Amino acid sequence: MQLAVLGGFAMASLAPLLHQWFGARTPRVMALLPAAIAVWLLGQWPVIAAGEVLLLEWAWVPGLDITLTFLIDGLSWLFALLITVIGALVLVYSGEYLRGHRDLPRFLVVITAFMMSMLGLVLADNLVTLFVFWELTSITSYLLIGFNHTDPAARKAALQGLFVTVGGGLALLAGFVMLAGAGDSWSLAELVQRGETLRGHALYTPLLLCVLVGAFTKSAQFPFHFWLPNAMAAPTPVSAYLHSATMVKAGIYLLARLHPALGGTELWVITLSLVGALTMATGAFLAIRHTNIKTLLAYSTVMALGTLTLLLGLGTPQALTAFVVFLLAHSLYKGALFMVAGILDHETGTKDVTAMGGLRRAMPRTAAVACVAALSLAGLPPLLGFVGKEAMLASVLAAEAWRPLILLLAFTAAFLTLAVAAIVALRPFFGAPRETPTSPHEAPSAMLAGPALLAALSLVFGLAPGLLDPLVAATLAGIGAPAAGVHLALWHGLNLPLALSLLSLALGLLTYRYWDRLRARLACLAPIMARGPEAGYEALMAGMVAVAGWQTRLLQNGHIRNYLAMTLLVLVGLVGHALFFRHTFTLDVDLDVYLHEAVVAGLMVAGAVAACVMRSRLAAVAALGTMGFSIALTFVLFSAPDLAITQLLVETLTVILLVLVLFRLPRFATLSTPLERLRDLAVAVLTGGLITLLMLSVLSGERLPRISDYMVANSQPLGHGHNIVNVILVDFRALDTLGEMFVLALAATGVYAMLRFHARDHAAARPAPPRESDDG
Amino acid sequence: MAKSGTLILNAAARLLLPLQLLFSLFLLLRGHDEPGGGFIAGLVAAAAFALYLFAFGRRPLSRMLAVSPRDLVAMGLLLGVGSTLPAWWVGEPFFTAQWWTIPIIDFKASTVLIFDIGVYLVVVGSVLTAITALVKTDQHEDER
Numbered sequence: 001m002q003l004a005v006l007g008g009f010a011m012a013s014l015a016p017l018l019h020q021w022f023g024a025r026t027p028r029v030m031a032l033l034p035a036a037i038a039v040w041l042l043g044q045w046p047v048i049a050a051g052e053v054l055l056l057e058w059a060w061v062p063g064l065d066i067t068l069t070f071l072i073d074g075l076s077w078l079f080a081l082l083i084t085v086i087g088a089l090v091l092v093y094s095g096e097y098l099r100g101h102r103d104l105p106r107f108l109v110v111i112t113a114f115m116m117s118m119l120g121l122v123l124a125d126n127l128v129t130l131f132v133f134w135e136l137t138s139i140t141s142y143l144l145i146g147f148n149h150t151d152p153a154a155r156k157a158a159l160q161g162l163f164v165t166v167g168g169g170l171a172l173l174a175g176f177v178m179l180a181g182a183g184d185s186w187s188l189a190e191l192v193q194r195g196e197t198l199r200g201h202a203l204y205t206p207l208l209l210c211v212l213v214g215a216f217t218k219s220a221q222f223p224f225h226f227w228l229p230n231a232m233a234a235p236t237p238v239s240a241y242l243h244s245a246t247m248v249k250a251g252i253y254l255l256a257r258l259h260p261a262l263g264g265t266e267l268w269v270i271t272l273s274l275v276g277a278l279t280m281a282t283g284a285f286l287a288i289r290h291t292n293i294k295t296l297l298a299y300s301t302v303m304a305l306g307t308l309t310l311l312l313g314l315g316t317p318q319a320l321t322a323f324v325v326f327l328l329a330h331s332l333y334k335g336a337l338f339m340v341a342g343i344l345d346h347e348t349g350t351k352d353v354t355a356m357g358g359l360r361r362a363m364p365r366t367a368a369v370a371c372v373a374a375l376s377l378a379g380l381p382p383l384l385g386f387v388g389k390e391a392m393l394a395s396v397l398a399a400e401a402w403r404p405l406i407l408l409l410a411f412t413a414a415f416l417t418l419a420v421a422a423i424v425a426l427r428p429f430f431g432a433p434r435e436t437p438t439s440p441h442e443a444p445s446a447m448l449a450g451p452a453l454l455a456a457l458s459l460v461f462g463l464a465p466g467l468l469d470p471l472v473a474a475t476l477a478g479i480g481a482p483a484a485g486v487h488l489a490l491w492h493g494l495n496l497p498l499a500l501s502l503l504s505l506a507l508g509l510l511t512y513r514y515w516d517r518l519r520a521r522l523a524c525l526a527p528i529m530a531r532g533p534e535a536g537y538e539a540l541m542a543g544m545v546a547v548a549g550w551q552t553r554l555l556q557n558g559h560i561r562n563y564l565a566m567t568l569l570v571l572v573g574l575v576g577h578a579l580f581f582r583h584t585f586t587l588d589v590d591l592d593v594y595l596h597e598a599v600v601a602g603l604m605v606a607g608a609v610a611a612c613v614m615r616s617r618l619a620a621v622a623a624l625g626t627m628g629f630s631i632a633l634t635f636v637l638f639s640a641p642d643l644a645i646t647q648l649l650v651e652t653l654t655v656i657l658l659v660l661v662l663f664r665l666p667r668f669a670t671l672s673t674p675l676e677r678l679r680d681l682a683v684a685v686l687t688g689g690l691i692t693l694l695m696l697s698v699l700s701g702e703r704l705p706r707i708s709d710y711m712v713a714n715s716q717p718l719g720h721g722h723n724i725v726n727v728i729l730v731d732f733r734a735l736d737t738l739g740e741m742f743v744l745a746l747a748a749t750g751v752y753a754m755l756r757f758h759a760r761d762h763a764a765a766r767p768a769p770p771r772e773s774d775d776g
Numbered sequence: 777m778a779k780s781g782t783l784i785l786n787a788a789a790r791l792l793l794p795l796q797l798l799f800s801l802f803l804l805l806r807g808h809d810e811p812g813g814g815f816i817a818g819l820v821a822a823a824a825f826a827l828y829l830f831a832f833g834r835r836p837l838s839r840m841l842a843v844s845p846r847d848l849v850a851m852g853l854l855l856g857v858g859s860t861l862p863a864w865w866v867g868e869p870f871f872t873a874q875w876w877t878i879p880i881i882d883f884k885a886s887t888v889l890i891f892d893i894g895v896y897l898v899v900v901g902s903v904l905t906a907i908t909a910l911v912k913t914d915q916h917e918d919e920r
Contacts, residue, residue: 642811653823749905
């Protein structure tokens with residue numbers, strides 16, 4: 001299985017090559033992989049149905065206890081099956097939708113990579129592995145939303161989706177680290193066994209909140225819901241796949257997976273119920289304000305995700321059963337509806353439902369599929385959506401906390417969703433025909449096969465929900481609910497949920513009837529809507545850019561003296577703090593200085609002072625040279641021949657470089673004011689003084705064991721060398737040296753690039769640039 | 777900085793270059809036991825080439841070198857990174873030094889020496905890259 005997922009990534013990278021071989025048939029060829037995985041999963045069904053858990057282990061990073069272990073139980077089996085089946089259908093569909101598109105290979109690369117990331121996410125047992133796949137889905141989603149990268153709106157939406165989900169991902173990572181610490185394991189299979197310990201742990205609240213932020217951003221819960229409708233800038237197959245059936249359900253999956261470990265507490269129940277109910281109502285309400293069919297569907301997805309969160313929050317066996325049914329029902333009908341929306345867009349050239357009408361004559365089969373799927377969305381019998389909605393209403397009626405509020409929100413969402421379903425299915429296909437940008441005709445069968453299959457499944461499972469009993473039972477086992485005695489039925493007799501359904505049907509149809517007028521009325525709410533969470537996101541982004549600009553202007557101002565002053569002051573601050581506050585500063589040295597040492601030191605000082613006050617550049621350079629050679633002399637006096645040689649050679653090369661540079665510099669001029677020079681002097685004195693104090697303090701007592709003793713003792717036995725300096729450089733501290741090598745190489749590249757571009761600029765300014773062919 | 781060497785400079789550069797290069801190799805190879813090593817040896821070699829550059833100009837130098845200094849940098853980095861890998865081959869942690877004795881000449885060969893040669897090449901390459909780039913822009917200026 002791991003090989004299948006990794007192989008999928010490999011296949012994704014080969015998509016352009018496959019496209020050269022198979023041309024327009026590539027998507028169908030590539031759909032074979034998810035189809036094969038789906039068949040394999042179906043083959044495992046007897047094991048899963050028996051309630052067993054498959055653990056497929058493969059050590060990935062053994063040193064860090066990270067394994068690529070796949071955990072297949074009812075829950076991940078259901079998700080994996082949805083991902084692979086809908087994935088295969090979407091691939092076939094996209095081959096038609098993007099037929100002849102220049103960037104079809106790129107699309108196939110990213111969507112296959114996404115598919116495998118999503119599969120890895122729901123199958124992963126290790127938290128780190130799960131997180132890696134989680135982030136991979138965010139990145140691939142970013143690439144897919146921004147697929148039409150020439151459109152600024154698509155780029156903006158892609159970035160927004162990325163920032164929101166990756167921001168949540170950071171919180172999730174923190175939550176995972178705490179979770180692993182509290183549960184003393186990185187394995188989900190083990191963590192779900194330790195619910196008692198986790199719920200009683202001191203870190204439970206921060207841990208849960210972090211995980212929830214991660215899940216809520218990914219699954220577009222209020223107040224993070226705004227990125228999902230904007231993500232509709234993606235091509236429609238992407239919307240059908242990522243933004244309704246799979247990726248947005250990743251957060252839901254995570255919550256369901258962690259339900260046995262973290263669920264059931266007051267915090268969990270109240271947060272999830274309220275956020276879920278709010279999301280439901282917000283999504284449904286925002287949906288009816290729009291006329292773009294994809295936006296309508298996107299908001300209704302937000303509503304469905306809220307429902308799923310709410311049901312997980314309630315956590316009763318009844319609610320969890322409703323959760324599973326609703327999850328399956330939503331994936332089936334929403335996938336189908338999005339693909340229908342894509343067909344409409346493809347055939348009519350518009351996405352505005354008010355611009356379409358009477359299309360059932362031109363495309364009867366599409367109309368039939370749309371109607372079946374929309375009936376399921378509306379929650380009408382005899383479709384699976386009805387079973388899901390009834391179960392949802394029944395569990396809300398049994399809610400323990402905040403029942404009236406949650407019921408009100410859920411009921412509002414239910415009737416508004418019904419109106420959305422009516423708008424999506426009735427508006428385009430019935431009524432008087434309208435002129436559309438392109439003349440509509442029936443969709444090709446490759447595009448219709450996917451939605452038709454999904455809609456048919458909605459119908460079959462709706463008529464005979466008993467077929468799903470074993471699947472629901474197996475999934476419930478994964479969520480940690482008692483699985484015995486699950487019986488789904490279409491007809492529960494006359495009861496309160498049914499009465500509520502009838503009432504919502506009436507209200508929903510009324511809403512549909514007066515939709516145009518209602519929309520006009522709601523238009524006056526626009527100024528309030530403009531201050532929603534999205535405005536907060538915009539403000540946050542603008543603020544970040546402003547802070548970045550401010551600190552860049554402050555720190556990266558292009559004056560080397562400012563960089564130097566900043567670096568030195570930070571050094572003084574940190575070293576000074578450590579020297580005077582973290583340790584007790586002692587000064588206890590008896591200096592016995594020989595005359596020749598004093599002379600060398602005096603030379604150094606004289607060189608430094610002279611370099612500062614000289615009025616000629618050549619003299620300043622010579623003064624600096626005096627200082628450098630005095631330092632080399634010091635190394636010789638204190639028997640460090642390697643350092644002395646290095647210092648001498650560096651001085652020599654400095655002279656060479658200066659000779660090369662000297663004639664190219666402008667005339668020596670004083671650019672700084674006396675005040676600035678005074679400031680620079682203060683910085684220099686401060687730094688020099690502090691370092692001197694540090695050295696004296698180090699000498700005045702053996703505070704720490706000397707590291708050089710180890711080097712001296714082990715240079716020959718371990719490093720096989722007598723030259724300790726060299727053994728340190730190339731063996732003991734070789735990693736540091738390797739880093740230095742890269743620094744040196746980068747510096748050389750920088751010098752080369754700067755001078756070369758400088759020269760080219762000069763050359764461009766001249767009429768006939770003499771080209772330099774070789775660059776030795 | 778065109779080909780403007782004096783007779784004395786030209787003759788000295790021609791004679792000194794092989795000596796300096798030999799000395800730098802000597803420093804490189806003995807560095808593990810006596811003062812020396814890749815860094816110092818690299819500086820010596822770079823200084824030698826710089827002298828040659830001053831005497832004869834950039835084109836003769838690049839003709840003599842036959843490879844671009846930037847390729848030297850790249851080769852040095854490759855050797856540096858490559859010397860970390862043999863440890864994996866024998867199942868020891870990344871970067872553990874490996875020692876072999878070449879039988880007949882009784883020479884201590886090691887990944888450490890390969891690494892030091894990498895340092896040597898990076899130093900020579902970096903310094904020469906900077907110097908030749910400076911000379912090149914000088915020539916642009918001169919032609920102005």
